Amino acid sequence: MGTLRKAIIRRLKRHGITRAPRHLAAFEAEAARIVDRHGRQGIAEVEALRARYAEPILGEVMVWDLIRCLGEVHDPSDTQLGSTSQLTHTLNVAAAMENDGVADEDLIVTALIHDTGKLLLTVGEAPENVVCMNEPIGEFPPGVGLDNCVFQWNHDEFAYSRYRDHVPEHVAWLIRYHSTYPARCAPLMDERDRDWTERYLKPFAHYDQDFKSPFRGAERPLEHWRELIFDRFPRPIPF
DSSP states (O other): OOHHHHHHHHHHHHTTOOSSOOOHHHHHHHHHHHHHHHHTOOHHHHHHHHHHTSSOSSOEEOHHHHHHHGGGOOOTTOTTTTTOOHHHHHHHHHHHHHHTTOOOHHHHHHHHHTTGGGGGGGGTOOGGGTSSOBOBOSOOOTTOOGGGSOBOOSHHHHHHHHHTTTSOHHHHHHHHHTTBOHHHHGGGOOHHHHHHIIIIIHHHHHHHHHTOOTTOOOSSOGGGGHHHHHHHOOSOEEO
16 A cells, blocks of 8 residues: 555544445435535635645645545545545546547546545545535626636635646646536636537536446456556646
8 A cells, every 4th residue: 555545544534534424314414514515615715725725735746646545535425426435436437438439538537537636635624625516606797707707616626726737728627617517607608618618528527427326336447547647647746
């Protein structure tokens, strides 16, 4: 077991985060409370979280190791996955894409890294600031562009801040907005947002949301994508 993974496990235990959920009814009730708290985020909270995580939380880390550590993390708000690890979810999203013949490697790469921001749970960040779907906060003029809006803050924005200098612009954009509802955000989108929503966000959301199951193991091992990940991220990144 790698040094980083051992540290992740120690942090999770220290913060009382276990992989197995409680009884389903209790799990669903807690998930609802997390979603409610996330929905109450305001601009002040978003600004505070951005400032809190302006610097790396784990130092210089290989992306491969970040993905591996998702095996120790579960999303306490995701009743579709339950105790299924974020690594299993990640691998199944990428496998589903491959099974359907998705040829765009950028989508496969995004599938593999999109939830690494949930490693925030390992440093004790409150779940409502890490998971859940995101909505714009406040009112904005039509067509202003998503980048000119303030959204609720979670693992999407955190991961975007880490990957934006290491991936193509549209991949960084997809990471940033993969937990949004395209139909609700449509009035705010500019031409680029609309284009990338059709080309990337909607196809990605299909695999991210529609291939979840608490009873499904990983269809392929992470090793299957080793060459791709090391090709895209050959050196450590600040995380």
